[in-house]
Amino acid sequence: MGHAIRREDALVLAHYYVPDAVQAAADFVGDSFALAQKAVASDKPVIVFCGVSFMGESAKILCPEKEVYLPVPSAHCAMADMASEEEIVHMRENVEDFAVVTYVNSSARLKALSDVIVTSSNAVKVVSRLKEKNIYFIPDKNLGHYVAAQLPEKKFYFGRGFCPIHNATSEEEIAAARSAHPGALLLVHPECPAAVCAQAAYVGSTAGIIAYAEKSEAQEFLIGTEEGTLYELSRRCPGKKFYPTRPNFVCADMKKITPEALERVFAGAGTPVEVAPDVAEKAARALRRMLELAQ
Ligand code: 13P
Ligand code: SF4
Numbered sequence: 001m002g003h004a005i006r007r008e009d010a011l012v013l014a015h016y017y018v019p020d021a022v023q024a025a026a027d028f029v030g031d032s033f034a035l036a037q038k039a040v041a042s043d044k045p046v047i048v049f050c051g052v053s054f055m056g057e058s059a060k061i062l063c064p065e066k067e068v069y070l071p072v073p074s075a076h077c078a079m080a081d082m083a084s085e086e087e088i089v090h091m092r093e094n095v096e097d098f099a100v101v102t103y104v105n106s107s108a109r110l111k112a113l114s115d116v117i118v119t120s121s122n123a124v125k126v127v128s129r130l131k132e133k134n135i136y137f138i139p140d141k142n143l144g145h146y147v148a149a150q151l152p153e154k155k156f157y158f159g160r161g162f163c164p165i166h167n168a169t170s171e172e173e174i175a176a177a178r179s180a181h182p183g184a185l186l187l188v189h190p191e192c193p194a195a196v197c198a199q200a201a202y203v204g205s206t207a208g209i210i211a212y213a214e215k216s217e218a219q220e221f222l223i224g225t226e227e228g229t230l231y232e233l234s235r236r237c238p239g240k241k242f243y244p245t246r247p248n249f250v251c252a253d254m255k256k257i258t259p260e261a262l263e264r265v266f267a268g269a270g271t272p273v274e275v276a277p278d279v280a281e282k283a284a285r286a287l288r289r290m291l292e293l294a295q
Contacts, residue, residue, distance in 0.1 A: 004268035006068075012262070013041040013059070014050035016206045017228040017254035022050050022262060029232060030105050031207035033294065034238050037064055040291070045238040049273075050257045051215050052077045056119075057108045061283045062291075069270040071261035075253040077105045082161025083138040089111045089184040091136050091157065099132040102286065103140045105163070108275050110138065111283035120190050121205035122294035125148045127154065129293045131244060142167060146190040146197055155287055166191035169224055174199055177222050177245045187212055188224030195222060226251045 013035050014026035023029045028038050032055065039047050039059040047068045054077050056070035088100055102114035115272055118126045124147050127135060134152050139143035139161025148156040157285040172264045174283070175260040178186070185201040189211045197203045202212045205255075206229050213221050215238050223229060233242045266272065276285070 005048075005266050005270075007048055009044055009268065010046040010048050011038065011044045012048045012050065013038055013055075014257075015052075015055065015228075016232055017251050018050045018211070018257040019228070019255060021259045022257050023228070023231055023261060025051060025262060031119065031121055031205040033205070035059075035120045036062060036104070036119070036164075036208055036287070037291070038157070039066075040070075042066070042111075042237065043112075048262065048264060048270075052080075052108065052251075052253050054080050054105055056105060056273045057275055058111075058287060060275055061108060061111070061280050062287055064210070064284075068176060068273040069265045070266050070273060071258075071270070072095045072256045073271065073273070074155040075256040077163075077253065078165075079105050079139055079161045080105075080283040081105045081110070081139075083110055083159045083253050085109070085113060088136070088138070088160075090184045095134050095136070097132050098134040098136065099130050099137045100138065101127055101130070102138050103143055104290075105162075106139055108279050108283050110288050112279045113282075114138075114286040115289070116293065117286045117290040118147075119205065119290070121208055122148045122290065123225075125188075126290055127151055133276065140191060142197075143190045144191055145194050148204060149194075163174045164192040165226065165249065166224075167193060169193060169196050169197050169245060171199075173246045174222075174224075177243065182219060182244050184220035184241070185216065185218045186224065186245070188245070193225050200224065209233075211238060213240065213242070223249075225249070226254065228254065 012026045060068040099115040136157045138159030144158045187198040187202045220241045227244045
């Protein structure tokens with residue numbers, strides 16, 4: 001059990017997928033990379049991370065001296081465990097000049113087995129700066145293929161993981177969305193299948209999609225990512241129109257982070273995030289390497 005927390009002692013971070021009211025209550029809303037950077041830069045003793053469990057875990061690993069709370073610790077990313085320790089060990093033993101590159105949407109256990117972590121907004125830059133030629137990209141096969149397409153000088157081996165929500169985006173859905181909104185620009189997250197990414201005017205992280213829409217001269221956009229992103233899109237781009245590529249493009253775990261759950265943390269009902277020290281130490285190395293290489 002935690003203890004009551006004074007609002008001024010805490011940095012409240014929120015991902016774009018949590019409910020609008022939670023985004024509105026946060027000190028900073030961002031994509032996974034920006035949120036990790038904010039956690040590291042904060043001088044507050046407490047971080048309350050409104051997101052799924054890997055996000056709070058990563059903040060704790062990067063900031064072991066801080067108390068980190070997740071309003072709903074049982075809210076998980078479905079992709080976080082979609083890679084096998086045995087396969088990582090097997091690949092390490094059998095491939096030379098090799099690096100394990102792990103998407104941040106992963107458990108601390110997988111991060112601890114990795115050479116470097118990436119997010120959707122820095123993956124191409126980080127992998128391009130690795131000296132190793134052979135890259136084992138886990139867990140997200142779709143992001144892996146997207147990164148590989150930009151870096152033909154590397155040889156990629158792919159994991160088999162995927163985000164069930166983004167991976168469900170089909171070419172038929174895109175065709176239906178396009179005929180409902182002809183002329184709208186398609187912006188998608190790289191967790192979507194390659195055939196969908198190939199049709200997009202822009203492929204990038206949640207923050208990248210928002211920044212692209214803000215700068216674009218276009219007035220209408222089809223958004224191929226979780227619909228919580230529409231809150232910031234509408235706030236930053238008044239007058240422009242945004243349509244999710246399908247109805248109910250929702251990450252149910254992100255939606256568990258309610259304002260009431262956030263309030264309970266401040267009332268003292270939260271449990272601080274803990275990561276086993278041996279796992280945390282190894283995972284911290286891979287996460288810090290990302291921060292260095294992404295600069
Ligand atoms: P971003 O880092 O682009 O915000 O993505 C996080 C995520 O979970 C996408 O499904
Ligand atoms: Fe994980 Fe997909 Fe939810 Fe993102 S949208 S947190 S990848 S399950």
